[in-house]
Amino acid sequence: MRSSNRFETGERRWYSPSVPHPAARAATTPSMRAIARTKPWWVLALAAAAVLFTACSDSDLPQNTFAPAGPVADKQAGLFWPVFWVAVAVFVIVEGGIVWMALRFRHRKGHDRLPKQIHGNTRLEVGWTILPALVIAVVMVPTVGLIWELAAEPSDDALNVTVEGHQWWWGFSYTDDDMQTSYGGQIATSDVVVIPVDRDVHFSLESVGGLIGGTAEQADYAVIHSFWVPKLGGKQDVVPGHTETLTLSADEPGTYWGQCAEYCGLQHGRMKLRVVALEQADWEAWVANQKQPGVVPTDPLAARGMDLFLNGAGNGQCIACHAIGGTDAASAAGPDLTHFADPTHECFAGCIWETNDREALAEWLRNPRDVKLGSKMPDYDLSEDEIEALVAYLYSLT
Numbered sequence: 001m002r003s004s005n006r007f008e009t010g011e012r013r014w015y016s017p018s019v020p021h022p023a024a025r026a027a028t029t030p031s032m033r034a035i036a037r038t039k040p041w042w043v044l045a046l047a048a049a050a051v052l053f054t055a056c057s058d059s060d061l062p063q064n065t066f067a068p069a070g071p072v073a074d075k076q077a078g079l080f081w082p083v084f085w086v087a088v089a090v091f092v093i094v095e096g097g098i099v100w101m102a103l104r105f106r107h108r109k110g111h112d113r114l115p116k117q118i119h120g121n122t123r124l125e126v127g128w129t130i131l132p133a134l135v136i137a138v139v140m141v142p143t144v145g146l147i148w149e150l151a152a153e154p155s156d157d158a159l160n161v162t163v164e165g166h167q168w169w170w171g172f173s174y175t176d177d178d179m180q181t182s183y184g185g186q187i188a189t190s191d192v193v194v195i196p197v198d199r200d201v202h203f204s205l206e207s208v209g210g211l212i213g214g215t216a217e218q219a220d221y222a223v224i225h226s227f228w229v230p231k232l233g234g235k236q237d238v239v240p241g242h243t244e245t246l247t248l249s250a251d252e253p254g255t256y257w258g259q260c261a262e263y264c265g266l267q268h269g270r271m272k273l274r275v276v277a278l279e280q281a282d283w284e285a286w287v288a289n290q291k292q293p294g295v296v297p298t299d300p301l302a303a304r305g306m307d308l309f310l311n312g313a314g315n316g317q318c319i320a321c322h323a324i325g326g327t328d329a330a331s332a333a334g335p336d337l338t339h340f341a342d343p344t345h346e347c348f349a350g351c352i353w354e355t356n357d358r359e360a361l362a363e364w365l366r367n368p369r370d371v372k373l374g375s376k377m378p379d380y381d382l383s384e385d386e387i388e389a390l391v392a393y394l395y396s397l398t
């Protein structure tokens with residue numbers, strides 16, 4: 001019976017050992033034209049790599065995961081790199097094999113018969129099932145080990161800090177007994193968390209939302225955030241209704257930038273934070289200052305600002321949402337402003353602005369929802385005089 005399939009004709013097939021593949025013949029005598037034809041791809045690839053790798057310079061990258069500055073980040077990087085290189089090896093072998101085979105055995109005019117089929121080859125099937133399983137098993141040993149290690153209870157002298165994810169800023173409350181303020185309640189900061197160097201900080205993370213339209217049991221705006229300070233360690237999701245924990249520490253004094261890493265609404269991309277790590281003496285001075293109530297200003301403009309803050313400005317009340325230690329302002333709905341102008345409080349409003357930028361603060365008070373879309377801070381229609389006085393007051397709160 002004559003086959004109608006051209007692949008099944010009786011001609012000798014090119015994969016017969018006695019007939020070299022046309023590509024193999026070509027490969028032994030590469031023409032200059034062939035090289036020139038492939039060159040543009042190499043040029044393009046090199047150009048693309050050059051553009052890509054310019055982003056890899058170490059300087060000026062405050063959120064560089066590859067520049068660990070604490071033991072947790074160090075351990076995570078120490079796991080990342082071997083796993084990464086294993087993945088690179090797998091990629092190169094598998095993709096290289098695919099590309100090589102696609103080129104080596106590509107379709108050519110006049111050689112259009114089906115190559116020898118090898119499906120159902122038990123040895124190959126078993127091989128490529130066992131090999132990846134072995135690779136995974138090898139990678140799993142250090143991975144699981146580190147997961148356990150990082151989940152362990154922190155050391156006894158760890159500093160305990162509760163992290164509150166709000167829409168859209170981070171609040172921090174220092175919950176240890178020796179972190180009680182002189183005016184009642186615990187030391188609390190917003191946007192910036194200050195820690196001592198070389199000491200474990202045990203964070204308990206909660207998504208607290210706001211109480212503006214909710215209740216104590218059911219806060220509104222309670223959404224999932226993710227706490228991430230890349231140079232100090234990997235991220236931890238902050239899930240409403242759960243208390244998650246994370247232990248980090250910093251090797252050197254300095255400022256470490258962080259960022260919410262879970263989409264949480266309009267300002268997610270600008271829900272930033274900073275960790276300021278201080279030497280022991282600076283830390284103790286900072287704690288002592290934080291225990292003090294908010295400064296009562298003597299400067300007349302700042303004093304007027306304080307009066308506006310406590311008794312109403314524009315058509316609203318600052319104290320509906322903010323706390324200033326030692327005054328009637330005690331709401332926890334918005335950031336605690338007791339030490340707004342402390343030098344460690346480098347940034348405000350989700351760290352969108354540097355605190356030393358007075359004009360930014362004025363602009364923020366002038367029209368919060370214009371400069372921070374979706375902000376829960378209301379526009380109280382403040383006059384320029386009121387803004388000037390409030391700015392003066394806030395900068396007196398060292």
Ligand code: CUA
Binds near residue numbers: 165168225261265271
């Ligand atoms: Cu909070 Cu994204």
